[in-house]
Amino acid sequence: MRRVLFELLDVSLARGERRVLDSVSVGIPEGATAIVGPSGAGKSTLLRLLNRLADPDAGTISYRDRPLDSYDPLALRREVSLVPQLPALLEGTVASNIAYAARLAGKPAGPEHCLRLAGLDPDFAARDVSKLSVGEQQRAMLARALVQEPAVLLLDEPTSALDHAARDAIEATLAELRRELEISVVLVSHDPEQARRLGDWVVRMQEGRVTDSGPLAEVLA
Amino acid sequence: MSTSIHVSTGQVAATLALVALAAAISLWRKADLERDIGIATLRSFVQLTAIGYVITLIFEADTLWLVLALLVVMVVFGALTARSRAKKVPGAFWPLLVALATAGATTLGLVVALGVFEATARYLVPVGGMVIGNAMTASAVALNRLGDEMEDSRGRIEATLALGATATEAAAPSVRRALRSGMIALVDSTKTTGLIFFPGTMVGMLLAGADPTDAVRLQLILLYALLGSVAIAGLVATTLAYRNFFTPAQQLREL
Numbered sequence: 001m002r003r004v005l006f007e008l009l010d011v012s013l014a015r016g017e018r019r020v021l022d023s024v025s026v027g028i029p030e031g032a033t034a035i036v037g038p039s040g041a042g043k044s045t046l047l048r049l050l051n052r053l054a055d056p057d058a059g060t061i062s063y064r065d066r067p068l069d070s071y072d073p074l075a076l077r078r079e080v081s082l083v084p085q086l087p088a089l090l091e092g093t094v095a096s097n098i099a100y101a102a103r104l105a106g107k108p109a110g111p112e113h114c115l116r117l118a119g120l121d122p123d124f125a126a127r128d129v130s131k132l133s134v135g136e137q138q139r140a141m142l143a144r145a146l147v148q149e150p151a152v153l154l155l156d157e158p159t160s161a162l163d164h165a166a167r168d169a170i171e172a173t174l175a176e177l178r179r180e181l182e183i184s185v186v187l188v189s190h191d192p193e194q195a196r197r198l199g200d201w202v203v204r205m206q207e208g209r210v211t212d213s214g215p216l217a218e219v220l221a
Numbered sequence: 222m223s224t225s226i227h228v229s230t231g232q233v234a235a236t237l238a239l240v241a242l243a244a245a246i247s248l249w250r251k252a253d254l255e256r257d258i259g260i261a262t263l264r265s266f267v268q269l270t271a272i273g274y275v276i277t278l279i280f281e282a283d284t285l286w287l288v289l290a291l292l293v294v295m296v297v298f299g300a301l302t303a304r305s306r307a308k309k310v311p312g313a314f315w316p317l318l319v320a321l322a323t324a325g326a327t328t329l330g331l332v333v334a335l336g337v338f339e340a341t342a343r344y345l346v347p348v349g350g351m352v353i354g355n356a357m358t359a360s361a362v363a364l365n366r367l368g369d370e371m372e373d374s375r376g377r378i379e380a381t382l383a384l385g386a387t388a389t390e391a392a393a394p395s396v397r398r399a400l401r402s403g404m405i406a407l408v409d410s411t412k413t414t415g416l417i418f419f420p421g422t423m424v425g426m427l428l429a430g431a432d433p434t435d436a437v438r439l440q441l442i443l444l445y446a447l448l449g450s451v452a453i454a455g456l457v458a459t460t461l462a463y464r465n466f467f468t469p470a471q472q473l474r475e476l
């Protein structure tokens with residue numbers, strides 16, 4: 001089997017009365033992992049734990065065989081980049097957002113390249129983010145994450161607001177990133193077909209629990 | 222500037238007619254404020270009368286320790302009052318306390334050091350009261366806005382943290398807007414002062430029979446001092462308070 005990227009052991013998280021994650025134990029290998037399950041299953045919550053936007057109430061998470069909390073959270077987030085479910089760009093232009101992310105990661109800000117990777121035309125760089133459609137914002141968010149050249153991309157339903165053409169472009173980019181830069185991807189998706197197209201490992205969740213996980217062929221047979 | 226006038230209790234009682242008018246309007250138009258008008262009238266009477274006696278005592282004693290004690294009490298009550306207007310900010314009391322104390326100490330310290338006022342009870346008590354009062358309003362408005370901003374911008378702040386930004390960087394736009402809204406009221410009213418309204422000190426001095434030039438100069442001194450104190454209070458309050466929204470691991474707290 002491939003090397004394990006994330007290892008979760010008995011991870012639980014409550015919000016109010018609700019057990020949002022309930023003793024989750026699962027391994028996520030390098031490569032492309034799809035997290036699937038119905039709405040409210042805890043998929044986004046799980047993803048947020050992986051770059052420490054939140055910490056579990058109980059249980060342990062490790063990343064590349066080291067406890068997640070032994071990493072500096074800022075450095076971890078630049079290496080393990082999360083693109084949230086709801087687009088939330090900073091005020092300004094697409095280019096200023098990309099430059100901001102590049103500066104944080106100490107990377108050169110080349111908006112054209114990452115815009116193209118995210119399926120956006122380069123003249124989007126000068127556009128004001130408040131005047132973008134949701135689908136365009138989603139792709140600008142992805143472009144902003146890509147400029148940081150992360151080793152792992154955590155994508156929360158990155159194509160939920162896109163039409164088929166735009167979705168296909170993003171899926172092609174993700175396949176290419178994996179092939180050429182060996183970026184690992186953890187992708188939350190509502191759509192089993194997307195998981196089939198992109199994932200080689202699948203984690204299935206329901207009501208805060210992992211009900212199944214394994215190679216694509218076994219879980220989504 | 223040694224003017225003095227005498228105001229009788231009868232004159233005060235006579236103006237209650239206007240309070241009655243206010244209550245009548247509220248009753249007539251069902252604004253449902255009669256009770257509050259009553260409470261406000263009573264409280265202002267009791268509080269100002271009490272503070273009047275306290276100030277008389279302090280003026281007579283003329284020791285700086287008593288002045289300092291009164292200013293400390295104002296700072297503490299100011300911070301408590303401001304906290305009740307910043308309910309969405311966790312642990313708002315300490316930032317507010319430090320903000321009011323810093324604003325009061327710096328502003329009074331500077332006007333005394335620059336030789337504008339003497340360090341005596343007669344100057345420090347009223348000027349201190351105004352400085353701390355305005356600092357309180359400004360920091361309450363700033364933290365109230367900060368609470369709203371942090372609530373409304375959760376998604377954006379988390380998305381920024383997810384890029385590896387620090388809490389300070391992620392909160393910067395919210396902190397900037399909060400500070401701005403704390404300061405803007407005084408800046409705007411300073412712009413229009415004399416055109417649309419006459420500030421209180423000037424009115425008071427004119428009523429007391431002072432020379433208009435003196436009244437204007439004193440008012441300008443106070444307005445400029447207040448601008449400084451409001452800026453310091455807003456800066457200190459927002460800078461200390463935004464941290465309470467984050468954990469040491471640069472996560473946005475669940476509230």
Ligand SMILES: Nc1ncnc2c1ncn2[C@@H]1O[C@H](COP(=O)(O)OP(=O)(O)OP(=O)(O)O)[C@@H](O)[C@H]1O
Nearest residue numbers: 015016018020038039040041042043044045046475
């Ligand atoms: N801060 C919170 N307070 C209360 N409940 C929360 C909080 N965060 C998440 N939840 C609840 O936890 C559950 C899981 O949420 P999560 O966002 O992880 O679901 P999801 O699987 O990503 O769903 P979707 O597919 O709709 O995005 C939901 O029922 C949600 O209401």
Ligand SMILES: [Mg+2]
Nearest residue numbers: 043044045085
């Ligand atoms: Mg979700």
